[in-house]
Amino acid sequence: MLDTYREVVTPEGVSLHLSAAGPVPRALAWIIDFLIRAVVLLGMLMVLGLLGPSGAGYFAVVMFLVYWFYPVLFEAMWDGRTPGKRALGLRVIAGNGAPVGWMAVFARNLLRVVDMLPMGYAAGLACGLADPWGRRLGDLVAGTVVVHDTRPREPTAAPMHHVLAPSMALRPHEQVALVAFAERAPRLTEARQAELADLAEPLTGARGMLSVARLYGIANWLLGRR
């Protein structure tokens, strides 16, 4: 429940990293979708209201379609995202990491009926909190997951000033941390860079901006720039 970060192994034997979305962003996305639906229905009500009794009939058909098929159509045709999910950076995917199919989307949205019981998505919330993937009942049955859909930023190369061999042997995860620092630090303020670099004082033997510069050097060495 606390760890929302999940790995799925694909047929190629490589693990996909997915971060399951919790109830709060999903509820916000639902509210956005709800408002959109309400606005559409109000607009249709005003237009179709001019047609008298037959307008009421058309409106009931529109209401049916908006109520049951708004999420189905968007999630199936727009890469698992309704407008609300898109605004919150969420996406529905199949449990194996593949895009969702029509049947799964249809099933997960039909079963909202059960998730809404007894009121206000209480069943869905309870289920989502108990499930390690944060899935509500409809997700469980349809075999889908709602994940945070983060687009990676453009990779920036570490700044190239000088090359410095580290004074001690570094373990793999330490190397990863150093290279990641060198690639991300240029976007941070100098004070924050220095603060982070101070943590590596045993390695660099310096503090402040000098430590930052030495870390860049070590990262360059690790990256193979000689």
Added chain:
Amino acid sequence: MRQEDFVRRHQDEWLAFEAWLDGRAGRAREARRARRTWRGLPDADMPMQYRRLCQQLALARRRGYSPMVTGRLQDLMQRGHGELYRTPSPRWRRAAEFLIAGFPRLVRAERGCMLAAFVLFWVPAVAIFIAIVRQPELSSSLFDQSMLASFESMYDPDSPIRKLGRESDSDIAAFGGYIWNNISIGFKTFASGLLAGIGSVLVLVFNGIMIGGVAGHLQAVGHGDPFWRFVAGHSAPELTAVVIAGGAGLRLGLSLVAPGRQRRIDSLVEGGRRGALLCMGVLAMLVFAAFVEAFWSSIGWMPAWIKYSVGGALWCLIGAWLLLGGRNRVHEDAAP
């Protein structure tokens, strides 16, 4: 190998793969049109390139390259994965095939649940009907007086010009109402099956009692003729669809309660898939029923024998469809 050498060596492959994803993935029609002018990675090489990428990602992770490299590879891989393993988009031909053959096969495959739903719906309906016809005062314990009065006025045989079965609103308005109400009820009948099947049982029994009660009351007070003329046409698709939705719900509840040899979650996923498929058929049946109910059942001047024969024909057709549809094709799973 150092990270920068690794990146330099494979950069071109990654760029070509990315260009392919940007240019040709996801938009099938555009991709077909541009297939002669496309100069990048050939489509046939995409799966191979994708598997190379997976291998490179695994290497990069193993060697502890920076998150910038593994992150980029993972993003490419995820997009390629989505492209390779997406479910095929639905086709009209397959939808028609499903309605004609796949759906009846699926209904027959779940015959146990369907039979249970049938009994749960029809036994209370017929029992209440017979009880009220014998003892008409029973109906006042089932419905309150204002409801009974509105039923009676809807099917009043003394106002023959009025449309059958409803107040004088237009056909379209009634059609919309039937679509919204009936299909929502059908979907909810299925979904509430997830509550260990109890929801579906309750909805089936409740609807059986209501329908049997209304029919019994109208029969008992002598408004039977307009009522039966009204319901003869659409009763076949509508009642059958409700029973099937209930059967699908029972199946879903059963996969929760008795998963058998499967893990419970796998059994639920399978039950949900089949249930959703069944709901597609239920949707089609109820849309058809709404058409019949709005534009045919309400015609007041039509002689009774025509209405009854059309209703009987629909019962026979739907029965034959469900019992015989798709019998000649044995090789295929019911799923579209």
